[in-house]
Amino acid sequence: MREITQIRLAGFGGQGIVLAGMLLGFAGVREGLEVANANSYGAQARGSACKAEVILGRKSIVFPHVLTSDILIVLSQEAYKLFLPDMADGGTILFDPYHVTPGKTPHTFHGIPATQTALKTFRTPQPANIVMLGAFTELTGIISEANMTAAIRENAPPRFVDANLKALALGIDLAKKTKGAS
Amino acid sequence: MGDRRVKPSLPEGRYFFSGNEAVAEGALSAGCRFYGGYPITPSSEIMERMAARLPEFDGVFIQMEDEIASIASVIGASWAGAKAMTATSGPGFSLMQEGIGYAAFTEAPCVVVDIQRAGPSTGQATKVGSGDLMQAKWGSHGDYLPIALSPWSVQEMFDLTIRAFNLAERFRTPVFLMGEEATAHLRESIRVPGEIAVSERNRGEGPPFGTDEPDGVPPMPVFGDGRKLLVTGSTHDQEGFRKTDDPETHRRLVERLHKKILNHQDEIIQTEAYHLKGAEVGIIAYGFTARSALFAVQRLRKAGVAAGLLRLQTLWPFPYDVVESLTRSLKHCLTFEMNMGQISGEIQKVCRCPLHVTTQVNGTIISPATMETKVREVLS
Amino acid sequence: MTRALRGYIRPEIEHTPFCPGCGHGSLMGTILRAIDDLNWDMDEMLFVSGIGCAGWIPSPHFNADTLHTLHGRAIAFATGAKLFNPALKVMVIGGDGDLTSIGGNHLIHAARRDIDLTVVCANNMIYGMTGGQAASTTPLGCTSATTPAGNPYRPFDLCKLLEGAGARYVARFAVTQPVELRESIKKALTIEGFTFVEAVSPCPTQFGRRNKIDQAADMIRTLQAHCVPRERATGKEGPDMIITGEFVGA
Incomplete structure (x- = not known):
């Protein structure tokens, strides 16, 4: 991994974007990395476009907001449009095809059917955020599966821990298939 | 600064905290055992964490009816012997100003955290600003010198909260932690050390409101010590008796409150x-x-x-x-x-x-x- | 002040600061007699007061820890001290303007929370120290510095207010009923939780002279004439009458 990795998670309010960012941050700390995490706050987090920024560093993080994202994890078309211009050249975009139809840009795209998978397995789209985290874990290798699992176990709302761990595993599987396909 | 080594509120290690959570842990680490407050964005998470955590330290948490009552309860607790704090944002900081002047004048140590948002008035309640700095300086009427610290990271929300308590006890004065929404809601990895240095109140003998030196910090006995304390926000002599008609008593008191800060800038800045x-x-x-x-x-x-x-x-x-x-x-x-x-x-x-x-x-x-x-x- | 109570007063104090005919000096004695009757140790007590004539009843006079605070805020200061050190026996003494006008919010919330405080409100129905302005307790029609044509607003019935707010003990007596008042204060001090005693106190300087009761003695006689013990009250008393007695926790 590079010295500083800038990650944006985005979607609309209610998708659990902020929680996913926070869990990624907890996992980053477990990984021994420096972490900064800034989120949408207040009414914003409850509706319209919602984002979480996570910076992972092998050294101390001077400026704690994302300036250009190396990785975008995106769960709504609106958020995709909003944050595409801030992507680093050659950056990676993990998108959910249920919500996002990407254009042709010089980035690496991974379509992760997170919402569909969540609906099929849990009968609710809610765990899509964690499915995406699973895919992120598998595709980037920045955070180990063990640390991501522990972060969820320790910090997700207790009554959803089991569902979230299952969602994480599903995301990892989906990413493995994506990797196989590409 | 600090003259006693203690273990912080958490085991040594790395943590992932929001700035507001770090303030609460810093306060607990410094020995804060009383929190009186009123909810206000973007500071409320400090209060919520104190509500959850203070009972684990046999501390007292109370949600008061407004910010005026919050600072009053904090000063009351301070005189009862507590390291005490409140946290708020612009509108609440405005309401607290009279109490802050009382704390400065009666030399009651306390920590006030102001998580600044964009003002004036209700302004942009969830957005960042840094517009309360002159209010921190001049907010209460009359002449007094505050101490105000400005953290730039979640780590410093923890570290400078500890320092704020130490300065408050050392100089018997209210100390402000002038946070900002952007740092309060930021989450960062921070390091909690195995030991920190804390300052404890000097509850010793001697007049509680005066010293021989013109820039001294008198000892501060607390209620229940049997010292029959006489605390008043009126101009008082070194024993605490109201002397509102004596020009010399007022001059000496106000000047000492200035000099105890100005003459110790090396320790503070x-x-x-x-x-x-x-x-x-x-x-x-x-x-x-x-x-x-x-x-x-x-x-x-x-x-x-x-x-x-x-x-x-x-x-x-x-x-x-x-x-x-x-x-x-x-x-x-x-x-x-x-x-x-x-x-x-x-x-x-x-x-x-x-x-x-x-x-x-x-x-x-x-x-x-x-x-x-x-x-x-x-x-x- | 009788010789027996001298020990309750700081040795430096030689006299009270109150005007001739003011009821607060009498109330001061009544409070100390109540404490003396209970044989309480003043070193375990904390007296908290705000701004106004009644704020001076304990500070600097009482030979105990005293906290003379901001206008209206005494109860909030007392709440902090009491919660942090529950061993302190905390009494708040203040006037009607201080405790029930500017400080009304703290009063009702401390009662609601049932904080273990005893609040004695010296009610002279006017702002005395600031020069005779109307308070939240000034009777309808009465003249004050800010109601020259008569007060157009109704006063609080403080005992009903505190009963509604949940106080454990609520009583009202005039300083002209020193025995009942002393017993009431003793009861308030010994009942655990939030207790409230309204002590109606004459203010000849500000209330009396603005309402054509010129002599201090006349103030006292008028007060006595307007007090009706609740046992004798018919319910048909006019708004100028003062019903006295224990209303909650008797």
Whole structure:
């Protein structure tokens, strides 16, 4: 991994974007990395476009907001449009095809059917955020599966821990298939 | 500073906290055992964590009916022997000002955290601002000198909260932690050490409201010590008796409250210098804005521009000497503030080179790019 | 002040600061007699007061820990001290303007929370120290410095207010009923939880002279004539009458 990795998670309010960012941050700390995490706050987090920024560093993080994202994890078309211009050249975009139809840009795209998978397995789209985290874990290798699992176990709302761990595993599987396909 | 080594509120290690959570843990680590407060965005998470955590330390938490009552309860608890705090934001800080003056005048140590948001009035309640700094300086009526600290990271929300308690106890005065929404809601990895140094109240003998030295900090017995304390917000002699008609008593008291801060600035003031050696252009910044400034300075240095940063951790008493001595060697000084130039006015008083002030009051942080551009403009 | 109570007063104190005919000096004695009757140790007590004439009843006079605070805020200060050190026996003494006008919010919330405080409100129905302005307790029609044509607003019935707010003990007596008042204060001090005693106190200087009761003795006689013990009250008393007695926790 590079010295500083800038990650944006985005979607609309209610998708659990902020929680996913926070869990990624907890996992980053477990990984021994420096972490900064800034989120949408207040009414914003409850509706319209919602984002979480996570910076992972092998050294101390001077400026704690994302300036250009190396990785975008995106769960709504609106958020995709909003944050595409801030992507680093050659950056990676993990998108959910249920919500996002990407254009042709010089980035690496991974379509992760997170919402569909969540609906099929849990009968609710809610765990899509964690499915995406699973895919992120598998595709980037920045955070180990063990640390991501522990972060969820320790910090997700207790009554959803089991569902979230299952969602994480599903995301990892989906990413493995994506990797196989590409 | 601090004269006693203690274990912090959490085991040594790395944690992932929001700034507000870090304030609460810093307070608990420093020995805070009383919290009285009233909910207000963007500070409420401090209160919520104290509500959850204080009982584990046999501390007292109470949600009061408003911010006036909050600061009053904190001062009452302080006189009962507690290291006590409250946290609020602009509107609540306004309501607390009369109580803050009372704490300053009766020399009741306490910590007030102000998580600043964009004002005035209700303003942008969830957005960042840094417009309460002059209120921290002059908010209550009459003459007193506050101590105000400015954290720039979640780590410092923890560290400077501890320092705020230490300064409060050492100098028997209210101390402000002037946080900002951007740092309060930011989450960062922080390091909690195995031990920290804390200052404890001097409850010893001697008059509780006066010293032989004109800049002294008297001992502070507490209620229940059997000292039959006489505490009043009226002008009082060194035993606490109201002496409102005596010009000399008032003069001596007000001047001592000033001198106990001014004559100990060396102990209080902290600043940090980044890349200032050989710098032609210096940015002076504090709080979150200093994060942007350091990032900008590092980029400018890489591009061959001789830029540096002076970061102010202490805002009151203001580090005039540091600023004056730095600006003697600079060709240009730049300031960036999320207010209309509150600290720039202080810098202007002693600045020895051209000063370029950039203000931004739109509820967003000032970006490193804005700063880079300004520096280049000034140099061109 | 009788010799027996001298020990309850700081040795430096030689006299009270109150005007001739003011009821607060009498109330001061009544409070100390109640404490003396209970044989309480003043070193375990904390007296908290705000701004106004009644704020001076304990501070600096009482030979105990005293906290003379801001206008209206005494109860909030007392709440902090009491919660942090529950061993302190905390009494708040203040006037009607202080405790029930500017400080009304703290009063009702402390009662609601049932904080273990005893609040004695010296009600003289006017702002005395600031020069005779109307308070939240000034009777309808009465003249004050700010109601020259007569007070157009109704006063609080403080005992009903505190009963509604949940106080454990609520009583009202005039300083002209020193025995009942002393017993009431003793009861308030010994009942755990939030207790409230309204002590109606004459203010000849500000209330009396503005309402054509010129002599201090006349103030006292008028007060006595307007007090009706609740046992004898018919329910048909006019708004100028003062019903006295224990209303909650008797």
